[in-house]
Amino acid sequence: MTTNANSANQNALARYKNNFLKEVEANVEDGHMVKMCMQCGVCAGSCPLGPAWQHSPQKIFMMIRAGKREEVLGSDSMWMCTSCYNCIVRCPRQLPITHIMHGLANYAHRLDLAPKGQPTREIAKLFWDNLVKTGRVNELKFSLAMYFKDGFGQGVKNAMAMQATGLGLLKAKRLNPMELVGGHKCKDIGGFRKMVAKAREIEDRRRGLA
Amino acid sequence: MAKKQYAFYPGCSSQKGATASNFLTSLDVVVQKLDLQLNEIPDWNCCGASIGYAEGGELPRLVINARNLAIAEKELPGQDMVSGCPACWLATRETHERLAEHANLLAETNVALKEAGLNLNNTVRARHMTEVLIEDIGWDAMKAPVVKPLDHLKIAGYVGCQTNRPFGIAGESFENPKYLDKMIETVGAEAVKYDQKVTCCGGALAFSEPDKSQKQIRDIVEAAYDGGADLIVTPCQLCQANVEVYQSEINKKHGTKLNMPVVYYTQLMSIAYGGTAQQAGLDGQVIKADKLAAIAKK
Numbered sequence: 252m253t254t255n256a257n258s259a260n261q262n263a264l265a266r267y268k269n270n271f272l273k274e275v276e277a278n279v280e281d282g283h284m285v286k287m288c289m290q291c292g293v294c295a296g297s298c299p300l301g302p303a304w305q306h307s308p309q310k311i312f313m314m315i316r317a318g319k320r321e322e323v324l325g326s327d328s329m330w331m332c333t334s335c336y337n338c339i340v341r342c343p344r345q346l347p348i349t350h351i352m353h354g355l356a357n358y359a360h361r362l363d364l365a366p367k368g369q370p371t372r373e374i375a376k377l378f379w380d381n382l383v384k385t386g387r388v389n390e391l392k393f394s395l396a397m398y399f400k401d402g403f404g405q406g407v408k409n410a411m412a413m414q415a416t417g418l419g420l421l422k423a424k425r426l427n428p429m430e431l432v433g434g435h436k437c438k439d440i441g442g443f444r445k446m447v448a449k450a451r452e453i454e455d456r457r458r459g460l461a
Numbered sequence: 462m463a464k465k466q467y468a469f470y471p472g473c474s475s476q477k478g479a480t481a482s483n484f485l486t487s488l489d490v491v492v493q494k495l496d497l498q499l500n501e502i503p504d505w506n507c508c509g510a511s512i513g514y515a516e517g518g519e520l521p522r523l524v525i526n527a528r529n530l531a532i533a534e535k536e537l538p539g540q541d542m543v544s545g546c547p548a549c550w551l552a553t554r555e556t557h558e559r560l561a562e563h564a565n566l567l568a569e570t571n572v573a574l575k576e577a578g579l580n581l582n583n584t585v586r587a588r589h590m591t592e593v594l595i596e597d598i599g600w601d602a603m604k605a606p607v608v609k610p611l612d613h614l615k616i617a618g619y620v621g622c623q624t625n626r627p628f629g630i631a632g633e634s635f636e637n638p639k640y641l642d643k644m645i646e647t648v649g650a651e652a653v654k655y656d657q658k659v660t661c662c663g664g665a666l667a668f669s670e671p672d673k674s675q676k677q678i679r680d681i682v683e684a685a686y687d688g689g690a691d692l693i694v695t696p697c698q699l700c701q702a703n704v705e706v707y708q709s710e711i712n713k714k715h716g717t718k719l720n721m722p723v724v725y726y727t728q729l730m731s732i733a734y735g736g737t738a739q740q741a742g743l744d745g746q747v748i749k750a751d752k753l754a755a756i757a758k759k
Contacts, residue, residue, distance in 0.1 A: 280514075280518075280519045299660065299661040299663070299677055300666070300670070300673055303670070303673055331666070331670070331673075333511075333622075333661050333663055333664040333665070333666050333674075334511035334512075334622070334623070334664055334665070335622040335623075335626065335661035335664065336622060336623065336626035336627040337622070337626065337661070339626065339627045340626045340627055340635045341635075349627070353514035353515075354514070354519065356514065356515050357514050357515055357516075357517075357518050357519070360515050360516065361518070370669035370670065371512070371515075371665075371666060371669040371670065372515060373669070374512065374665070374668050374669045375512040375513075375514070375515030375516060375665075376515060376516045378510065378512050378513065378516075378665075379509070379512075379513055379515070379516035379517045380516065382506075382507040382509065382513070382525075386506040386507065387473045387476070387506060387507050388473040388474075388507050388510070390473070390474070390479055390480060397668055415709055416706050416707070416709065416710065416747075419706060419709070419747040420480065420706065420747060422747075423483070423744065423745045423746060423747050424478065424482065424483075424744070424745060425478070425479065425480045425481070425482055425483065425702075425745055425747075426478070426479075426480070427477070427478025427479070430478065435473070435476050435477075435479075437504050437505075437506050438504050439504055439577060442576060442577030442578060443506055443525075443528070443577060445576035445577065446524060446525075446528065446573050446574060446576040446577040446579075447521050447524065447525065447573075448576075449524075449572065449573040449575075449576045450520045450521040450523075450524040450569075450570075450573040451518065451520070451521050453520060453569050453572060453573065454518050454519060454520040454521065454569075
């Protein structure tokens with residue numbers, strides 16, 4: 252755990268004591284809606300990755316109310332969200348479940364309590380870092396960063412395994428090798444980065460993460 | 462008649478040499494025939510897509526979308542923003558609505574936007590290209606330019622997730638939206654019975670959880686075969702890429718023989734409106750859409 256994440260975590264523990272629901276309400280996107288869940292389970296039955304996660308959204312919401320802080324923030328469930336929005340449109344109490352799951356993932360990630368090496372957590376970070384660099388996503392650099400995230404040897408293996416797919420896209424002119432050296436970007440990249448940094452600073456201050 | 466003007470947000474995947482560049486190619490013919498004018502938002506940036514939340518959090522994500530809205534508001538006043546990509550549209554519309562509901566978030570957003578010399582009054586409506594076609598152009602006008610009806614072509618209309626949820630097209634149901642089938646019929650083809658119409662392809666998790674996503678993709682493709690489809694059509698850039706390019710991976714792992722072309726609705730329209738295979742971006746298919754290309758040659 253990084254020093255920053257660790258001290259943010261200690262601060263949160265001291266501030267909210269054993270009231271994890273209050274902590275979620277204050278620091279997680281749309282967290283104030285968690286208490287509206289009536290435990291019907293429609294979300295659990297609607298998720299395309301339902302069989303894959305440790306806890307359904309329904310369970311996560313009950314665990315939050317029961318103060319299961321470590322179990323919730325360390326769960327892999329939020330990282331299985333494909334952003335399909337099935338749960339949102341079906342929830343009879345109109346909880347913005349997708350947003351809450353995204354918010355919990357973000358909070359767990361920032362406190363560094365999310366599962367280490369969780370693949371979606373890793374690619375999500377690579378994706379954001381990639382877009383902040385130029386203002387636009389560089390698909391080629393993003394793909395290569397993903398293949399090589401576990402070291403060079405594994406990266407070569409990953410890239411070889413996906414070679415046919417890559418060549419197919421290359422032939423169809425949907426993958427441009429020149430993106431590696433230059434590529435698409437925002438002209439006002441300086442302003443873009445300053446703006447993102449300011450937004451993060453404001454949000455971190457509000458959530459005690461600064 | 463004066464052309465209808467829109468502030469156009471192409472999005473990262475539609476740029477030249479990117480995975481959905483053939484979408485943009487095929488859109489050209491559609492735009493010309495329907496008298497639309499798409500004015501690209503100057504210096505637009507990425508919307509954060511569906512996995513931006515993990516590192517980006519809430520405010521930075523709202524702010525990057527607010528930047529596009531602010532530039533559109535200033536440089537292309539009075540125009541609705543339109544995007545062809547459901548992720549771009551969803552993120553921008555969500556930003557517009559959330560900032561309209563929460564004055565404090567709009568104030569914080571403007572503090573951040575100031576760093577890039579911008580300010581947002583939040584007056585721009587964010588719309589999806591299919592919405593513009595259905596609501597502003599209408600079914601009759603969409604049918605009028607058809608010179609090569611896609612006769613005898615059987616098509617599975619795969620709507621996917623983000624064009625359909627959480628916002629969707631006004632008046633359509635989340636569980637069984639009908640507009641894509643109607644678009645297929647408007648260009649003269651047959652919309653087959655298709656029970657995976659709104660199933661998730663795995664989205665960005667196609668990268669991080671390949672096996673779980675490929676299970677979804679296999680269901681989506683096999684249901685199209687079950688319905689007797691010649692090809693799948695979709696309004697979503699990520700659906701298109703995932704469902705098309707991973708068929709070979711699924712075949713390799715499971716011994717299946719999936720080889721189902723996946724195209725955009727704009728490619729159907731482009732061919733039906735008399736465009737060439739190249740104008741319809743069909744040279745951009747990894748799995749060739751031969752039956753569609755053959756109609757262009759007639």
